[in-house]
Amino acid sequence: MVSVESVSGDQATQKADITRMQNGHLIACDDVIAVEEPLELQLRYGPRDDRVTRSISVTMRTPGNDQELVAGFLLTEGILTDAAQIESIQIVQGSKGHEPRASRNTLRVTLEPSVQFNLGSLERNFYTTSSCGICGKASLLAIRSVCPPRAPNRLTLSAETLQQLPALLRARQQAFEATGGIHACGLFDAKGQLLALREDVGRHNACDKLIGREFLADRTPLRDCILLLSGRASFELLQKSVMAGVSAVVSVGAPSSMAVEIAREFDVTLVGFLREQSFNIYHGADRVETHPVRKDLR
Numbered sequence: 001m002v003s004v005e006s007v008s009g010d011q012a013t014q015k016a017d018i019t020r021m022q023n024g025h026l027i028a029c030d031d032v033i034a035v036e037e038p039l040e041l042q043l044r045y046g047p048r049d050d051r052v053t054r055s056i057s058v059t060m061r062t063p064g065n066d067q068e069l070v071a072g073f074l075l076t077e078g079i080l081t082d083a084a085q086i087e088s089i090q091i092v093q094g095s096k097g098h099e100p101r102a103s104r105n106t107l108r109v110t111l112e113p114s115v116q117f118n119l120g121s122l123e124r125n126f127y128t129t130s131s132c133g134i135c136g137k138a139s140l141l142a143i144r145s146v147c148p149p150r151a152p153n154r155l156t157l158s159a160e161t162l163q164q165l166p167a168l169l170r171a172r173q174q175a176f177e178a179t180g181g182i183h184a185c186g187l188f189d190a191k192g193q194l195l196a197l198r199e200d201v202g203r204h205n206a207c208d209k210l211i212g213r214e215f216l217a218d219r220t221p222l223r224d225c226i227l228l229l230s231g232r233a234s235f236e237l238l239q240k241s242v243m244a245g246v247s248a249v250v251s252v253g254a255p256s257s258m259a260v261e262i263a264r265e266f267d268v269t270l271v272g273f274l275r276e277q278s279f280n281i282y283h284g285a286d287r288v289e290t291h292p293v294r295k296d297l298r
Contacts, residue, residue: 072212076240078146159290221245
């Protein structure tokens with residue numbers, strides 16, 4: 001069982017004094033904005049009598065569910081494969097004189113002593129699973145090298161169910177309702193039941209929080225789940241989905257070319273531009289059931 005230290009006082013939104021232009025007049029009023037703060041991830045590893053602690057990542061995120069965020073990050077970047085490899089996730093307290101919230105912005109993940117790990121492999125993973133500075137073919141090969149074995153994709157989806165998902169997600173997006181400026185990822189079963197939802201100013205962070213939740217609960221791979229994205233489907237989000245074993249990714253926005261390539265390479269059903277009356281299927285059309293079945297109308 002992973003030891004996880006809770007963080008109190010997490011706040012996704014805050015009030016701001018603003019000036020609004022309305023009907024030709026400037027009006028002083030309040031607005032609600034999404035909180036964005038840095039989170040440093042430290043990794044502690046090695047034999048019990050020779051521990052090494054390294055800072056491996058800093059990301060800008062919305063505070064909340066930070067333990068899930070770092071766990072999901074370690075899984076989706078190919079660093080860990082099992083939650084049992086984590087001994088604990090703890091807050092690193094700031095030094096005296098720092099503002100109180102600073103202590104919540106560093107988390108240390110301690111690995112079990114038996115976990116084989118070296119910093120060189122970590123740095124290679126960060127490079128090879130990044131879409132920056134390398135070609136698409138190399139990106140796909142890199143993901144394949146760290147991706148856990150994938151079972152055949154047998155998850156069938158109902159078109160009617162898919163079309164209901166955006167409204168179900170939107171109804172539960174509390175931070176977005178308050179701010180209008182935050183991303184969400186939702187996890188659904190094949191019947192359209194919302195299993196979990198996470199929000200963050202960073203779409204990749206929202207995805208890691210959601211996947212981390214399932215990873216820590218020992219529910220990965222997510223072969224029977226649908227991942228819904230409130231925005232577009234990018235290379236990074238498809239990479240994370242593949243690493244978590246997700247069978248279907250659906251997005252309200254458009255997919256990128258590399259997202260489509262990953263979906264086809266790893267046989268992930270990919271749907272974009274999801275609306276109440278329509279959507280585009282970029283891969284896996286044979287697994288989407290509709291009544292009556294519509295053929296290509298071109």
